[in-house]
Amino acid sequence: MTELNSILNRITGLTNTMESQYPELYQFLNENPVTLPMEPHPEINKKVLENYLQSLQQLLQHHEETHKIGIQPYNQ
Numbered sequence: 001m002t003e004l005n006s007i008l009n010r011i012t013g014l015t016n017t018m019e020s021q022y023p024e025l026y027q028f029l030n031e032n033p034v035t036l037p038m039e040p041h042p043e044i045n046k047k048v049l050e051n052y053l054q055s056l057q058q059l060l061q062h063h064e065e066t067h068k069i070g071i072q073p074y075n076q
Helices: 002-021 046-066
Strands: none
Touching: 002 046
C-alpha cells in the first residue's frame, strides 16, 4: 500500500504543479484529478497508476519542449 500512496502523492504533486504553473496545459486534462471514477468497480492498481503518472510526465515534458521561449540577453 505504501507504493500506491507514493505514486498517488506523485500524481497529486504533478497535477498541482500543472494547475499552478501550466494552466494552459492543465485545462486540457480530460478528467478532474480530484474526482472519483464513475465506474461501479474500477480496477485501480499499481500498474494503472504508474501508467497514468508516466503519461502526465510525458505530457508535461512535451509541453515544456515545444513551448520553450528563447530569451535573448539584454545588450546595452
